[in-house]
Structures are given as structure tokens and as C-alpha cells.
Amino acid sequence: MAVSTVGAASATRAGQDPAMCPYRLVLEHVTSRWGVLVLIELLERPYRFSELRRAIGRVSGRGVSEKMLTQTLQTLERDGLVHRDARPVIPPRVDYSLTDLGREAAEQVRALAQWTQDRMADVERARHAYDEARQARDGAHNR
Amino acid sequence: MAVSTVGAASATRAGQDPAMCPYRLVLEHVTSRWGVLVLIELLERPYRFSELRRAIGRVSGRGVSEKMLTQTLQTLERDGLVHRDARPVIPPRVDYSLTDLGREAAEQVRALAQWTQDRMADVERARHAYDEARQARDGAHNR
DNA sequence: CAGTATCCGTAGGGATACTG
DNA sequence: CAGTATCCCTACGGATACTG
Numbered sequence: 001m002a003v004s005t006v007g008a009a010s011a012t013r014a015g016q017d018p019a020m021c022p023y024r025l026v027l028e029h030v031t032s033r034w035g036v037l038v039l040i041e042l043l044e045r046p047y048r049f050s051e052l053r054r055a056i057g058r059v060s061g062r063g064v065s066e067k068m069l070t071q072t073l074q075t076l077e078r079d080g081l082v083h084r085d086a087r088p089v090i091p092p093r094v095d096y097s098l099t100d101l102g103r104e105a106a107e108q109v110r111a112l113a114q115w116t117q118d119r120m121a122d123v124e125r126a127r128h129a130y131d132e133a134r135q136a137r138d139g140a141h142n143r
Numbered sequence: 144m145a146v147s148t149v150g151a152a153s154a155t156r157a158g159q160d161p162a163m164c165p166y167r168l169v170l171e172h173v174t175s176r177w178g179v180l181v182l183i184e185l186l187e188r189p190y191r192f193s194e195l196r197r198a199i200g201r202v203s204g205r206g207v208s209e210k211m212l213t214q215t216l217q218t219l220e221r222d223g224l225v226h227r228d229a230r231p232v233i234p235p236r237v238d239y240s241l242t243d244l245g246r247e248a249a250e251q252v253r254a255l256a257q258w259t260q261d262r263m264a265d266v267e268r269a270r271h272a273y274d275e276a277r278q279a280r281d282g283a284h285n286r
Numbered sequence: 287c288a289g290t291a292t293c294c295g296t297a298g299g300g301a302t303a304c305t306g
Numbered sequence: 307c308a309g310t311a312t313c314c315c316t317a318c319g320g321a322t323a324c325t326g
Contacts, residue, residue, distance in 0.1 A: 022267070023260045030259065031174035033299095049308055065300050070309065080269020091307045092306080101265050108258055112251045116173065117166045122244050124165070126223020176319095192288055208320050213289065234287045235326080290325075298318085305310075 026079055030105050034064050034072040039098070039106035040113060042082065046097035049073075081105055169222055173248050177207050177215040182241070182249035183256060185225065189240035192216075224248055 029035050037056045041047060047055060049069070057063010073096060076082040081102030085095045098106055172178050180199045184190060190198060192212070200206010216239060219225040224245030228238045241249055
């Protein structure tokens, strides 16, 4: 049975909408495109800004824009998940790391990401089955 | 230490970009705004289309549009997480439920949502601290 | 009821240039 | 290096109307 009140949903644009129940906002920060990646990477070790940027955009297509990374980090910092350690040296050096709270979140996110990877085979099979069924249907429809 | 390969990230627009490593796509489907809510609701019990629509948009602001719910459900169905049971009666009746695979995903998502709720107090405190520190800084900056 | 098809607005997010 | 400030565009997602 349900764990408790999680089943109570809300909606509206995510962004800054004040009319949304507060926990949904945090959830969206954590599950956001870059939020997910930032948390997972920081679970490994602390990172500097540009270092993190490169780490995230490692594989395929271009990575995060500076703007988005900044924005993501600020949001997560404000929520108390990420710690920002800016040291007044030249050139500037800023290290980002997880807080205890952030680590808890990151572990859950990583678990989900890991699950996704582990189950990719099943997903791929489901997709092919779906696509073939669809094609058969559309074919019948057109003849 | 890291569980394995999850730390390897990718990027590019989520949508249908073929150049993104496949598991990231599934992760984005699962963590998408409506995907999260659909999975959590369906964990409770099966739902009919409109019923699900209403259940999701229960609390605050307006809920999901038909379009978005349809799209979300189709994506999740294609990924093999949701089962669609369309019965040829009049009026049409379609029930959505979780597959075994979907249930695994949904449980992780619900755990994350639950965690978020449980830790809201900490998050709120962090936010106030952040906002005050920021205001103090900006104040000093302007004087 | 359960969708599909269209039109359309907006803000999410990328690229670039500039600052401390 | 680590950001901020701007410009700009597209695709996410809402509203509406129509179909099976």
C-alpha cells in the first residue's frame, strides 16, 4: 500500500510557480536534466566548476552550457543539497560538493540511473515489440 | 565508491536526439514532469485515462493537458513500463497499469518523492539561510 | 470516453560577449 | 577560472476542435 501522502499530486508550470506544493519543486530540481547529472557526478568526488562541466558533457553531443550549470548548481545549493566552497585566490577557485542532505538525494538518483541502465535490455525489447505492433496496425489501416 | 558506469554522462537535447546514450532517454522519461506523477499514481492502482488525468491535477493549479498525458503514457508504454488495456466497448474504456518493469521504476521514483517530502523541513531551512546570506551580501554590495 | 490533429505562446535553455 | 548579462530560437506543453 501507499507509503503515505505522496499520491497527492499537483501541477502547474514547474519553474517558480508559488501555487505548487513545495516538495514537488525540490523533486523537479533533483530530477531536472542537469540536476540528475550533477548529483551523480558529485557523488564521486568534489568538482570545480569547469571540471564538472567537462565531466558532464563527456560522451555524446555538447554538454551543459555555463548558464545551465550555474543555474542548476545555484538551485541545488539553495535547496541545501550542494555545498559551494569559493576560495578568494587568483585565479578564482570554487569547489562544489554534496552536503549530507545532497548525498542522500544523490544516492537515490544514482540508484534510479543504475536501475535504468540495468534494465535497458528489457526496455529495448519492449520498444521493438511496441514499434512492430504499431507498424502492423498502421499497415492494416492503410490497406 | 561508484556503483559502476553511471558516472559516464551525456547531453544534448533530451527529446528524440539519437546521439544520446539510450539509458539517459529512459531516465528522462521516468523523471519527466508528468512521468513521475503517472508512475506514482499508477503504483496505487490501475486508472482509466480521464480518471488518471483528474487524479494528477487534484491539488494546486491546473493538471495535465490531454495531450501531455497521452504523450507521457505512450512514451512509458513504449518503454515497457506501463500496460495499456483498451477494451472495444462503447463508450471506449482504456485502463492503464504498471508492468513489472514499471513497478520497479515507480517504486524508486516514489521513494525519491517520499524522501523529498520527508526532508522538506531541512530544505526550507537551507533556503532561508541561503536567502539571508545573499541579502546580506547584496546589501553590503550596495552600500 | 479516449484519444488525434492544429495552432500557438512562452520560457527553457544554448551561444556569445563581458566582468571580477 | 568562474561566473553574469544578453540575445534569440525552438520545442515543450496548453487550448481548442474534431474523430472513432
